[in-house]
């Protein structure tokens with residue numbers, strides 16, 4: 369990646385980030401692989417941003433086609449109506465930056481077959497594959513840009529199984545709020561650890577008219593959320609600035625709540641609990657590395673003792689060991705019983721699973737698991753037949 | 755249970771609950787869960803037939819991941835019947851199956867792309883609260899039944915769907 373400042377170099381303004389001292393390693397962007405699940409109003413814009421940034425490789429997943437009803441959003445053009453979103457995205461992105469390796473998967477990841485393809489594509493060996501710290505994945509980051517809970521739970525399942533860090537994004541169905549969230553299996557709450565957090569729109573639910581439509585959308589809200597998502601991704605990949613764990617956006621109030629979410633030891637997701645165990649087991653090694661880094665930093669500071677402490681340090685979260693000291697404001701344990709403290713403006717989208725009241729258990733309340741699967745299927749078919 | 759009519763509430767309360775938390779990738783446990791799904795569906799269909807309110811047919815493929823059938827709704831004494839299909843998601847039962855009526859794709863705003871019906875804001879919270887006790891029978895009763903009752907009259911009255919002549923004489927069954 370050339371840093372030469374000439375009109376013909378598409379990367380010159382990006383490489384200028386290095387000269388200015390914002391990012392020390394911008395050219396590494398060419399070595400990263402990012403998977404984007406859901407190429408809609410947020411995912412397509414995120415894909416374009418990463419393409420223009422010179423990302424190494426993009427994996428795109430969607431099963432939908434471009435509709436004229438999507439034209440209130442960015443990226444897709446009317447003449448692409450009828451194409452799959454993945455094909456249309458590749459067509460446009462190749463034209464913008466032919467340096468990016470693009471892979472497109474026209475699949476529904478929530479189905480058994482689609483999930484298999486999803487996992488295979490994420491784990492496929494790749495020459496760009498970096499040291500991902502024990503992860504089985506062949507990508508550096510997964511971005512979830514889907515519009516429903518079911519698909520988010522599937523991305524969560526895949527990333528928990530692979531130990532793959534991912535970022536979730538969402539825009540509310542009333543189009544006036546959104547959020548992004550960083551999920552590191554075992555280290556932060558997974559998407560199943562607690563019911564999902566969403567930003568309150570500030571609209572009284574009782575006056576919100578949902579009849580007759582499923583969802584509204586605005587190119588502004590979606591573009592803003594895509595921008596927040598890719599900004600956080602760049603900071604995560606290139607290790608500059610502070611990576612947000614959860615950042616909300618309320619369009620009506622221009623309010624941006626933030627918080628952190630700890631994993632739930634009782635999470636219903638087995639792979640999440642396994643990653644939590646591994647993260648716990650790796651604590652001594654982590655502490656050792658943190659101490660070594662602190663020593664190195666101290667030595668460096670001593671060398672540069674005449675120079676005041678670099679401003680960047682106070683923003684560098686890697687210096688904050690969250691295992692010691694007071695929990696930062698807004699840390700929420702992703703635990704059962706979501707009565708726990710939530711920062712202003714955030715609420716749970718779904719309730720916790722309720723524990724069944726055993727006193728209400730009667731003979732008839734539950735099916736009695738007995739009999740042979742084929743016999744039962746025949747009984748159902750018999751009922752279907754008349 | 756805010757958001758449902760009295761009849762639906764009393765019906766769903768009679769569908770037996772399931773106990774095994776397992777999805778299609780869970781091997782033996784999935785077999786166990788499928789037995790429970792069959793038993794709950796059999797009970798629900800028997801109840802419907804006994805009340806003369808039979809309204810769907812449904813059967814799975816060999817591994818229980820893809821279900822196909824029919825559902826119908828009677829409006830002004832005419833029966834409107836639709837193909838019904840859905841996949842069991844890999845994250846089932848943490849997430850409910852997304853019920854599809856492919857023939858109505860693009861014909862109503864209360865539908866996502868691909869013919870997936872758009873459920874009320876009450877459905878997902880109730881499903882989440884009752885995980886893993888609710889199964890396919892509960893999803894049909896709480897999701898598809900009320901959707902048909904709300905949408906079919908509207909689709910007929912606005913002329914979006916017309917009655918098919920061949921369906922007019924049949925009383926039950928596809």
Ligand SMILES: [Zn+2]
Nearest residue numbers: 558561635640
């Ligand atoms: Zn979890």
